[in-house]
Amino acid sequence: MAALIPYKVAGVTQSPFVYVLDLIHVPFAANSGLYASTRMLWSLSNEGTIPKAFKKTSKNGVPTLALVVSMLGGIFALISSKVAASTVYLVLVSISGLAVVIV
Numbered sequence: 054m055a056a057l058i059p060y061k062v063a064g065v066t067q068s069p070f071v072y073v074l075d076l077i078h079v080p081f082a083a084n085s086g087l088y089a090s091t092r093m094l095w096s097l098s099n100e101g102t103i104p105k106a107f108k109k110t111s112k113n114g115v116p117t118l119a120l121v122v123s124m125l126g127g128i129f130a131l132i133s134s135k136v137a138a139s140t141v142y143l144v145l146v147s148i149s150g151l152a153v154v155i156v
Contacts, residue, residue, distance in 0.1 A: 087123055094119035 095116040098107035107119045133141040 087120075087127060090123040090126070091116055091120045094122060 094103065094107045095110075097103045098105055098116075098119070107116060107122070109118065110116050130142070130145060133145060
């Protein structure tokens with residue numbers, strides 16, 4: 054996809070994935086990351102790796118604490134990418150990349 058769509062579309066620099074999702078009117082693709090991190094915290098709690106408070110769910114089956122913590126992490130990453138891109142954000146991205154390599 055990245056090879057087929059120009060990097061600059063109508064003067065706006067954006068990811069080709071974001072561009073295609075905008076074209077097909079899918080505005081909430083980032084929610085998959087929030088869902089995955091929430092369920093990962095819930096799963097780790099079920100295994101006993103992290104505190105049991107993360108496995109408690111609402112009556113609809115939503116692990117609320119895990120969702121809130123995931124959202125706070127996302128907000129922290131967003132703020133650090135805008136305020137401290139060359140320091141804090143760079144360290145966060147490097148840590149996540151290293152974790153992927155190690156796994």
